[in-house]
Amino acid sequence: MSVTTLPPTETFRIGMLWTDTRYRSSTIQVIALFIVMLLGAFLINNIIVNLAAQGQDFSFGFLTEPAYYDINQRLIEYDSRSPHWKAALVGILNTLLVAVLGCILATVIGVVAGVLRLSKNWLVSRLLAVYVEGCRNVPVLMQILLLYGIFIEILPRPKAATPMLDGAFVATNRGFYIPSVISHDGAGVVLAVLVASVAGIIYFRRWARARQERTGQIAPVMLVSLGLLIIPTTIAFFAMGSPFSLEYPELKGFNYKGGIHMRNSLVALWLALSIYTGAFIAEIVRAGIQAISKGQTEAAYALGLRPNRTMRLIILPQALRIIIPPMISNYLNLTKNSSLAIFVGYMDVTGTLGGITLNQTGRALESILLLMAFYLTASLLISAAMNKYNESVKLKER
Amino acid sequence: MSDKSSIAYVATEEKPQRPAPASTTGVLGWTKENLFATPLNTALTILSFLFLAWMLPGIVQWAVLDAVWTADSYRSCLEISNNGACWAVVGARFDQFIYGFYPHDLRWRADLAFVLLCVALVPLLWDKTPHRGKMMLLSLLYPFVAYMLIWGDGFIFSEVESKKLGGFLLTMIIGVSGIAFSLPLGILLALGRNSDMPFIKSLCVGFIEFIRGVPLITLLFVASTLLSYFLPRGTNFDIILRVVIMVTLFASAYMAEVIRGGLAALPRGQYEAADALGLDYWQSMRLIILPQALKISIPGIVNTFIGLFKDTTLVSVIGLLDPLGLTQSVLADSKWNGTVVELYVFIAAIFFVFCFAMSRYSMYLERKLSAGDRH
Numbered sequence: 148m149s150v151t152t153l154p155p156t157e158t159f160r161i162g163m164l165w166t167d168t169r170y171r172s173s174t175i176q177v178i179a180l181f182i183v184m185l186l187g188a189f190l191i192n193n194i195i196v197n198l199a200a201q202g203q204d205f206s207f208g209f210l211t212e213p214a215y216y217d218i219n220q221r222l223i224e225y226d227s228r229s230p231h232w233k234a235a236l237v238g239i240l241n242t243l244l245v246a247v248l249g250c251i252l253a254t255v256i257g258v259v260a261g262v263l264r265l266s267k268n269w270l271v272s273r274l275l276a277v278y279v280e281g282c283r284n285v286p287v288l289m290q291i292l293l294l295y296g297i298f299i300e301i302l303p304r305p306k307a308a309t310p311m312l313d314g315a316f317v318a319t320n321r322g323f324y325i326p327s328v329i330s331h332d333g334a335g336v337v338l339a340v341l342v343a344s345v346a347g348i349i350y351f352r353r354w355a356r357a358r359q360e361r362t363g364q365i366a367p368v369m370l371v372s373l374g375l376l377i378i379p380t381t382i383a384f385f386a387m388g389s390p391f392s393l394e395y396p397e398l399k400g401f402n403y404k405g406g407i408h409m410r411n412s413l414v415a416l417w418l419a420l421s422i423y424t425g426a427f428i429a430e431i432v433r434a435g436i437q438a439i440s441k442g443q444t445e446a447a448y449a450l451g452l453r454p455n456r457t458m459r460l461i462i463l464p465q466a467l468r469i470i471i472p473p474m475i476s477n478y479l480n481l482t483k484n485s486s487l488a489i490f491v492g493y494m495d496v497t498g499t500l501g502g503i504t505l506n507q508t509g510r511a512l513e514s515i516l517l518l519m520a521f522y523l524t525a526s527l528l529i530s531a532a533m534n535k536y537n538e539s540v541k542l543k544e545r
Numbered sequence: 546m547s548d549k550s551s552i553a554y555v556a557t558e559e560k561p562q563r564p565a566p567a568s569t570t571g572v573l574g575w576t577k578e579n580l581f582a583t584p585l586n587t588a589l590t591i592l593s594f595l596f597l598a599w600m601l602p603g604i605v606q607w608a609v610l611d612a613v614w615t616a617d618s619y620r621s622c623l624e625i626s627n628n629g630a631c632w633a634v635v636g637a638r639f640d641q642f643i644y645g646f647y648p649h650d651l652r653w654r655a656d657l658a659f660v661l662l663c664v665a666l667v668p669l670l671w672d673k674t675p676h677r678g679k680m681m682l683l684s685l686l687y688p689f690v691a692y693m694l695i696w697g698d699g700f701i702f703s704e705v706e707s708k709k710l711g712g713f714l715l716t717m718i719i720g721v722s723g724i725a726f727s728l729p730l731g732i733l734l735a736l737g738r739n740s741d742m743p744f745i746k747s748l749c750v751g752f753i754e755f756i757r758g759v760p761l762i763t764l765l766f767v768a769s770t771l772l773s774y775f776l777p778r779g780t781n782f783d784i785i786l787r788v789v790i791m792v793t794l795f796a797s798a799y800m801a802e803v804i805r806g807g808l809a810a811l812p813r814g815q816y817e818a819a820d821a822l823g824l825d826y827w828q829s830m831r832l833i834i835l836p837q838a839l840k841i842s843i844p845g846i847v848n849t850f851i852g853l854f855k856d857t858t859l860v861s862v863i864g865l866l867d868p869l870g871l872t873q874s875v876l877a878d879s880k881w882n883g884t885v886v887e888l889y890v891f892i893a894a895i896f897f898v899f900c901f902a903m904s905r906y907s908m909y910l911e912r913k914l915s916a917g918d919r920h
Contacts, residue, residue, distance in 0.1 A: 176744040183748065190775050197774045268586045269579035270593045284900035286855035288869070289893040296885035483760040489862065501766060511770045518766075519759045526758035 194512070207517075209508045210235070216503050218494045220410055231504050238499030239521060245417055245495065246482040252421035253481060254474075257428025264433050275429070282426035288487050290423055295415035295491045302411075305402050314395050317403055322410040324396035324403045333387030340383040348372045412493035416485065424481045428474060435470035436462075468540045475533045479526055486522075496521055608890075618880040634884040635891045638875050642892075645711015645866050654702060655714050658694040661687060662721065670906065688725070707785045711866030713895065718785065719867075720854040723792040727853065728846065730793065731800025732839075736830065738801060739808055749801070756798035761856050764791045769863035788860050796853040803849055807842030808834065840914050847907035851900045858896075868892045 164174045198205060210232040217227045222240045225233055264275040282290070302308070302320040310317045317324040355366035384390070396406030439462050447457040488495040489502055496518060505514040568574055580590045611629025613622040615636065622631035635642070644652055665687040668680035695718070697704035710718065737749035756764075768787040776782075811834060819829030839846070861870035872888045875881050 172742045176742050179748065180744055193777055194774050197778060200778060263589070266586070266589065267579065267582060268589050268593075271589045274593055274596075280901065280904075281897065284851070284855075284897045284904065285893045286858040286896055288858045289889055289896065292869075293886065293889040293893060296889055300883075300886055486760040486762045487859070489762070497760070497762060501763065505770075511766075512774055515763060515766050515771055519763050522760060522763065523755065523758040527754070530754075 198512075203509075205512065207513055209504075209510050209513070212508075214504065214507070216507070218499065220413060220494055231500075231508070234504060235496060235500040235517070238494055238496035241488075241493065242482070242485055242495040242497075245413065245420070245485045245488065245493070246478075248417050249420040249424065249481050249485065250478045252417065253424035253428055253477070256421055256425030257474075258432055260425060260429035261432025261436070264429060265436060279426045279429050282423050283430075287419065287423040287484055288490060291416055291419040291487055291491060294419045295411060298411040298415055305398065310396070315393070317396050319403065320411070321402065322408055323414050324406045324408055326393040326395050327405070327407045329392050329394050331390045331392070333390040336387050337380060337383045337390055341380045344375050344379045348375050351375065410493070412488070412491040415491055416488050416493050420481050420484055423484075424477050427477050427480075431470055431473045431477070435466040438469050439465050464540075471540075472533060472537055475529060475536075479529055482525060483522060619883050620880075622884075630887050630890075631884050632887060632891075634875065634881045634887055637881070638871075641871055641875075642712045642868050644714050645871065646709045647711070647714060648705065648709065651697075651703070651705060654694045654697075658691045659717070661690060661694075662717075688722070707783050708866075710785065711871055712868055715785070715860075715865060715867045716854075716857045719789055719792055719857045719860065722789050723796055723853045723857075724850050726789075726793040727796035727800050727849070730797035731804055731849075732835065734797060734801035735804035735808060738805055753798045753801050756795055757802070761792070761795050761859055762862060764795055765859060765863050767791070784863075784865065788863070788865065792853060792856065792860075795856070796849055799849045799852065800846065803842050803845035804838060806845065807838035807840075810841050811838055843911055843914070844907055847903055847910075851903050854900060854903070855896065868895075 164170045194205075211230050213228050214231045214234040215227050216234070218225055218234065218237050220241060221237045222244060223233075223237060225237050260275050260278060263271050264279065266272050299320050302318050305317075305319040305321055308317050308319040315326050351371060352368055355368050355371075359365055394405050396403040396408075398404075443461055443465065444457055447461040452460065485495055486497040489498045492498070500514055500521075501518045505511055508514070564570070565574075568577060581587045607628065608630050611626045613625045613629055613631050613633055616622045616625060616631065616633040617637070619631055619634065622633055640652075644655055647655055665684040668674040668677050668684055674680055693702060695705065695710070695714075696707070734749050734753060737745050738753065740746050740749075765788065768791040769784070772787060773781070815833055815837065816829070819833040822829075824832065857867060858869050860867050861873075864870065866874070869892065872885075872892070875888060876883075876885060
């Protein structure tokens with residue numbers, strides 16, 4: 148005979164909202180929601196009241212009005228009669244320019260420094276330890292300003308400057324000059340050949356990989372890729388009669404003309420950001436390589452893999468899994484740190500939209516909202532890409 | 546059988562040991578081992594030497610040999626030595642770099658606040674302090690004492706306006722309060738992000754991702770220009786307080802991510818064991834989870850502290866007179882106009898000392914705590 152027990156009949160008391168763990172989390176969330184809504188209403192009400200009291204409205208109409216200011220470093224057409232949105236766009240492009248240049252150089256510096264810091268050479272590892280510790284422990288803003296100050300104080304005036312590398316590169320206190328590439332008729336053909344050969348390389352590599360998995364035969368991928376990259380483009384270049392040429396900077400009057408003029412502000416910002424971020428990347432690379440246990444190398448050798456294949460097929464894929472996520476967050480930091488451009492007068496988006504446009508129009512709320520939206524979008528896009536990558540390289544555990 | 550002893554050689558006494566080859570010991574051996582082991586290593590050594598020979602003499606010449614230590618203006622510096630550093634500017638404006646425009650006769654109060662800070666830090670940093678628990682409670686009083694000393698309370702100490710504060714005093718105020726408040730806030734945010742209450746979780750995620758997505762400079766703009774829109778009309782609170790709040794919020798988002806990493810690294814079993822012991826949420830966090838998670842995340846926490854301390858230089862963009870803001874006023878003075886590099890090197894050196902000390906302390910802590918693991 149079985150005994151059935153009825154569950155004790157419960158009576159709901161109001162106190163159970165807090166004492167009973169089944170209801171408590173809902174209670175807390177409802178209270179939190181209520182507080183957040185109250186706070187939001189309070190802030191929005193304040194904004195409306197304050198804007199009304201100052202006779203302002205909330206609109207982005209100012210973006211289409213002429214900006215009436217000049218930007219000396221720009222990647223697209225812009226003059227002082229252009230609208231504010233175009234000034235902001237120039238700023239965004241300048242931010243992206245310094246961010247992309249910075250990420251590339253920081254990666255180069257960081258990887259080289261990280262690998263060399265592991266070197267058995269005492270002098271080299273000490274020098275790099277000094278570099279890493281020195282740069283990580285000094286504010287990046289100080290480094291930017293210091294470099295900028297040094298450029299302006301130490302570099303000669305354009306008239307006194309001596310061009311280097313056969314006149315291709317000039318460093319003056321007004322900035323750096325490098326040759327620019329000028330394209331003539333037929334340049335498009337050369338570019339088209341280049342694109343076609345890159346496509347060819349990708350196709351060839353796919354084919355070689357498929358064949359290797361099918362038959363086990365290894366094709367000379369590296370050699371063929373290099374050949375495909377260089378030979379057709381070179382032939383096209385000479386067949387079209389050298390459609391690209393370099394324009395060297397030349398001294399005209401008190402200044403250099405021609406070539407690409409990189410202002411000191413851009414170069415100081417770029418170098419300082421790269422050196423600073425490079426020091427962080429060096430530590431990441433070092434940690435990533437050290438994290439791979441020696442047993443992995445030994446196991447690869449035991450399987451009969453040669454050292455370079457061990458590196459490429461065993462060590463790097465594992466080290467990269469550790470290295471890439473923090474590396475990307477450092478790229479993000481670099482991009483955000485590029486907003487320090489405002490201190491050296493490089494017109495990035497903080498300098499245009501958050502600086503002059505804000506001051507001229509008095510639209511603080513709108514300008515800063517747009518500015519934050521830009522940085523937030525950039526960060527979230529990169530984070531999303533990173534999460535996708537992390538998902539794809541994650542250890543597949545069963 | 547022939548007598549073996551006649552043909553065998555038997556050593557009757559031990560031979561003296563020969564010294565190791567000269568090429569493997571002493572300076573020569575060390576050099577060979579560490580500098581010229583392989584061709585690549587030799588090349589690297591030579592390159593490093595060339596680099597040093599290219600950089601060092603100029604720097605030493607500028608910073609030490611040709612430098613001017615006492616002068617009353619940049620011009621007289623140049624008269625003494627044309628191509629050396631003019632360190633005289635640091636000496637001339639040293640007080641300003643430390644205190645900003647803090648009134649002369651009240652500077653002992655700032656000094657006292659700094660000394661008390663060191664005293665208050667002892668029980669926090671050094672685990673062999675006698676009566677550590679009680680001393681820590683006293684340390685909790687420090688913020689109030691420091692506030693009273695620096696700003697004054699109007700009764701015992703005369704009041705000092707915020708705009709008079711500057712220099713490294715300001716850096717310390719922002720840095721120390723940011724550090725002190727961002728850790729607890731970061732812990733709460735990390736716990737919130739790991740919580741199973743969806744609304745709390747999304748609130749924390751939104752906050753963290755927003756703060757981490759924008760540069761600090763935009764938040765400082767908000768503190769300086771936008772805050773008046775968000776507050777009721779007529780409210781106006783201290784700019785330094787606003788900046789401290791912004792810097793704290795900024796650092797706490799990064800802190801939360803660091804601590805979340807520590808929480809994620811703990812094995813699931815720790816949470817289950819805490820539940821099995823019948824501990825409620827806060828007890829299990831306080832007694833089981835957080836002590837371990839915080840220990841794992843020490844390097845990241847200290848890195849965040851260092852980052853926060855370095856980021857205090859940005860406040861000059863909204864017109865606060867931190868050391869960087871003060872350089873502008875020094876350079877505007879015709880007497881010292883032109884001493885940019887000297888001033889920046891000086892400020893960078895002081896920041897380096899503080900940040901390097903912090904990173905060394907975190908390494909010491911890490912070693913000490915991980916030594917406990919091996920028992």
